[in-house]
Amino acid sequence: MKPRIHKSATWLWLLSLVFVLPFVALLWQAVTPESAVWQHLSTTVLPVYLQQSLWLLLGVGVGTLLLGVSTAWLVARYVFPGHRHWQWLLILPMAMPGYIVAYAYTWWLDVAGPLQSTLRAQFGWSFDDYWFPNIRSLGGAVLVLTVVLYPYVYLLSRAAFQQLSKQMWEAHQLAGGQNFFRRMALPLARPAIFGGLALVMMETLADYGTVQFFGINTLTTGIFKTWFGLGSLSGAAQIACLLLGLVLLIMGLEKVWRGAARYDVVNDGLPGTQKTTLRGWRAWLGTLWCGLVVGLGFVAPLVLLLLMAGQSQIKLWWTDFMALIINTFWVASLAALVTVAVALLAQYVKRHTHHRPTQRLVQSLGLGYAIPGLVIAVGVSMAYGWLDQGINGLRAWYADAPAMLFFSGGFIALITAYVIRFLAVAMKPLEAAYQGISHTYDEASLLTGNSHQQTFRRIHWPLLKSSLWTAALLVFVDLLKELPATLVLRPFNFNTLAVKAYELASDERLADAAIPALSIVAVGLLPVLLLNKRINRAHDNHP
């Protein structure tokens, strides 16, 4: 191992202490035995939590695969009415936080909502006279999470489908040309598809806002109930460990599904295959399908939010509102920058090291994505609390200085939590980009006398730049929607749009929550569209 890399690996290990400490704090709680609580949990509610979580995971997993892969294949390979527009419209649901979509659908579809009330008034029905699907149910949660999360699968698999080269198509034609999608496209796109699916599943497991609002008892809601209701932090930490086990399982499965093969994408530099033009009913079916997906994930919630906003009684001052938008924007930007920097360091080290523990370390850094934001927030506040108390102890001993906070209670704690939570999101595109840079480039560069650092600057950096932007935008969009960690860790007099929307919604003023909710969507749209452009361009300019 070259000394330069050795140094970056050391930095990574040091930095990861910051990540590990909150988990140590939580584990510390988990190992404090409180067998009575565990006994109670395992005989009463735990099976329910586990069951509901697994059903949710299965439902959202199948749903996002279906929506994401089908739409990606459509826009990547076919010409049909509006195909150029669907290509970007399909990622808009990314700007919609799941809990906001849940608010919107519930407001409209609930027993007491406008739709059912109108039906009852129109037909003179009373409640028992008709059947209506209950949106606040496991099925409702699956629907909502599916329509907001499928873009992860869509984006990653679309990029993979677009990269299928002409040569592959020709080879396939020569070999008989049966079912290109199943025989060639799907297997080749598998790493990308499952990369997206893994993100979706982790996001689903960590979701608190949506399931809590729908009254679904999953492991996440169980953690909070155990902690706050039973007052047992150790019981809660034990459930959190169970959740972590599931995440490891998913990561393991991703590996298995991807298969043993590591695809070094061999791009021949030729443009992708000619798109097939769909005609007649097939063309309209394509449009209808894309329209349905975008409609459920974006248009319908947007229209509902606008209707809700029309009923809102809230009087937000323009200046207060601007402050909310500015706060949200700058804290998300700063955190996205830090997150991408850490992710880059991690991927750089991973590329160059043969040191097993270091490789494991890089893999495990993404774990935080499946941990509920609130759990991370509390871990961070405990860990930084220890640190501060240690520093204050020293200061008191040294200079009799009054106790004060260095790490907790400010933006450092908040941004740390953000980085832990969303590092996986930044690592995925970087990992893929690094895999796309053949090792032969590195060898050639080193042979011509470049150092590792120079190789990074001259070869990797230009090739990675586009993916860095993608990573930053992905994280930024996630950060705009982030709620629980912000709620717990934010400094005095600092609110974000998500916090505002939550406060109003949890006060059961759904209509009033619509305005800040709409603003989250509005602020999120621009980066989402930029993201789409980037990914397209990355495909066009591929070396």
Add this chain to the structure above:
Amino acid sequence: MKPPILLPFIALLILSACAEQANPELNIYSSRKEALIKPVLDQFTAATGIEVNLVTGKDDALIERLRAEGAASPADVLITVDAGRLYRAKAQGLTQAINSTVVTQAIPATYRDPDNHWFGLSLRARPIMYAKDRVDPSTLTDYASITAQQWQGKVCIRSSSNIYNQSLVASMIASEGVEAVETWAAGVVNNFARQPVGGDRDQIKAVAAGQCDLAVANTYYLFGMLQSDDAAEVAAAEQVAVFWPNQADRGTHVNVSGIAVTKAAKNRDHAQQLLEFLVQAEAQSWYANANGEYPVTADIEAHPLLAAWGDFKKDALNLSRLGELNPEAVKIMDRAGWP
């Protein structure tokens, strides 16, 4: 190595370290929503010149933050919307006693900590609410009424994760004992009109929509619906009436939103000033009326809308007990299969 990674951290470290201010100030962690507290805090600032800094969040998370920050915590005051949480903060050694005769004379002993570590600021009642057109209130007597055979499939109540239900069950344990409450919880589950979803407002709306006949909900939600600009919401609320349970014995369950001064408080005097400010007639009346709650001090009149629901006997249980019995309450509901 790469400066961009560490630079923001260092910059923020420096920034947050020099954030010391000279103006008199008071730092508050509050789980009461900003809109329901900020105006009265602004009045306090106007009256005293003390700048108030506020973070809002969930009770338990704020308490956890307070605990993690320890002696260095910047928070002087903790405001919560449930007595059980104040009890928990005190039990963890995060609060301190404030012995102010102004405060103790204003707030009845039931609604404050026996050692004066915390004080209730407004009262919230959790009665039964019923559909005016389908329920004869003379068939109701106490909380056990909702478990009667005739209401099978007709009762709406929110999840057992909800603190208001936990406190209600805790108050029942205190007066009736674990076994009786166990039977009661099973009876409630048996009468569910639907799996518990949504908040108290949703339960009230479900009564209006005909999904259920009875609900248990805090009064200020009904108040909020009646005060709404949305005609549909007002119409729904008008189909629902309040029944005060247990008037012949212990009284209807009440809880408080309350306040405590933290052990780590750097501005203890300012905190005490705030407490004394908040029990004044004017502040009490605003604080309660802003959210449709009952004032905690005896001599202040409740909002006319609340007065219209009539006077009622309140459970006189010292609210500390709610905190003590909270874990037991959750276990009972878990065993009953109350999601």
